[in-house]
Amino acid sequence: MFEPLKKLKPNLVKTIQMWEKTYQDAINHLPGNVSFRALPPSDVDYYAQFDLTKYNYDDDIEQYAHDLCQMLSESFSKRKAINDNMIPTISPVLGIGDYSAFVAGDIIFQPETSWSKPVLKEITDYKKLPPLGQAKWYQKFLKICEALLKLSADSGIPFMRGFFSPLDLAAALRGDAIYLDFYDYPDELHGLLNYCADATIAFALDIYALAEKYLIDTPYGIWYLQGNINMSEDIACMISGDLYREFCAPYTQKVINHFGRGHMHSHSRALYLVKEICALKNVAHLWLATDPNQPRPIDHIEELVKDANGVCLAIDCESFEEIERNIHLLMKGNFSLCLPVKSIEEGIYYTEKFNQLIKGVVK
Numbered sequence: 001m002f003e004p005l006k007k008l009k010p011n012l013v014k015t016i017q018m019w020e021k022t023y024q025d026a027i028n029h030l031p032g033n034v035s036f037r038a039l040p041p042s043d044v045d046y047y048a049q050f051d052l053t054k055y056n057y058d059d060d061i062e063q064y065a066h067d068l069c070q071m072l073s074e075s076f077s078k079r080k081a082i083n084d085n086m087i088p089t090i091s092p093v094l095g096i097g098d099y100s101a102f103v104a105g106d107i108i109f110q111p112e113t114s115w116s117k118p119v120l121k122e123i124t125d126y127k128k129l130p131p132l133g134q135a136k137w138y139q140k141f142l143k144i145c146e147a148l149l150k151l152s153a154d155s156g157i158p159f160m161r162g163f164f165s166p167l168d169l170a171a172a173l174r175g176d177a178i179y180l181d182f183y184d185y186p187d188e189l190h191g192l193l194n195y196c197a198d199a200t201i202a203f204a205l206d207i208y209a210l211a212e213k214y215l216i217d218t219p220y221g222i223w224y225l226q227g228n229i230n231m232s233e234d235i236a237c238m239i240s241g242d243l244y245r246e247f248c249a250p251y252t253q254k255v256i257n258h259f260g261r262g263h264m265h266s267h268s269r270a271l272y273l274v275k276e277i278c279a280l281k282n283v284a285h286l287w288l289a290t291d292p293n294q295p296r297p298i299d300h301i302e303e304l305v306k307d308a309n310g311v312c313l314a315i316d317c318e319s320f321e322e323i324e325r326n327i328h329l330l331m332k333g334n335f336s337l338c339l340p341v342k343s344i345e346e347g348i349y350y351t352e353k354f355n356q357l358i359k360g361v362v363k
Helices: 012-027 045-049 061-078 123-128 136-155 166-184 186-215 241-259 272-278 297-308 320-330 344-362
Strands: 033-039 107-110 113-116 228-232 261-267 283-289 312-316 334-340
Touching: 012 033, 012 283, 012 312, 012 334, 033 320, 033 344, 045 061, 061 136, 123 166, 123 186, 136 186, 166 186, 166 241, 186 241, 228 241, 241 261, 241 272, 261 272, 272 283, 272 297, 283 297, 297 312, 297 320, 320 334, 320 344
Parallel strands: 033 334, 228 261, 261 283, 283 312, 312 334
Antiparallel strands: 107 113
């Protein structure tokens, strides 16, 4: 179904080496790594085309995996002439509900996304939950991952899975009441966050072990997993930096420490969190998504360079001119720049233009 990874990414080794240098420099707080990703419609169109309500996720997991892999294969093949920093990956697409349902509860599916309902009426109710691994979506999710791996492993394409941070997981289980828990039940909240950190570690280890079973003999199949953890810090965008340091940082750090290197995600509505997240030990990468009607990271490069302290920031751009205008500032930090393009041809054009630009700056 999939072309071999080396055909989907002709400059694979060079790209891997570039990323490894970027991540190592980020850990060591060394700047000067700026790379580029073009985002043609074919990179994301399948999200809208893939109807999550078509499947019952009991009897038709194989059909789900086949349909998703077919769409991913077509997407990867279309963009293989673009010589940018993107590396194809295989990952389940189930919306957001599965990010907490592995602990408890169910997933509510809509065609393009999903969500879960809070299950903790009282903040200490997590102590009453069944042992981790007994929730129906725990094993079901592993079966979905295995079905995807069976179809993709021969290609050598890396497997990837992101996770909620402990705070994001706690919020999904607890609901909006968590915003009062910071003040009303601080000790109990620490307990819940520690539970969520342990649950994330255990779930990730099971997923990683499954991926290794199918990909351990491939050059890069577990490249995104081995020694890494990918986590979101979305709920933290709704609290202060002080609360983040007291309640969130210790438990996010606990998860990162278990795996080695942290790859994080947050939002531009809370640019003040860049400093907090990047102050965690061994954070190598932070995808800083741009929110509508909120600060645009590309407009705040100087402060982001300072706050990131070498961590590679993945940010969005609206035009290539923004990159040209800021390139010398960008080189003072580490950045991955994403530019939406209208076609594969335009992606090739702007990637080549960026490669020429960066060569001139490095000289």
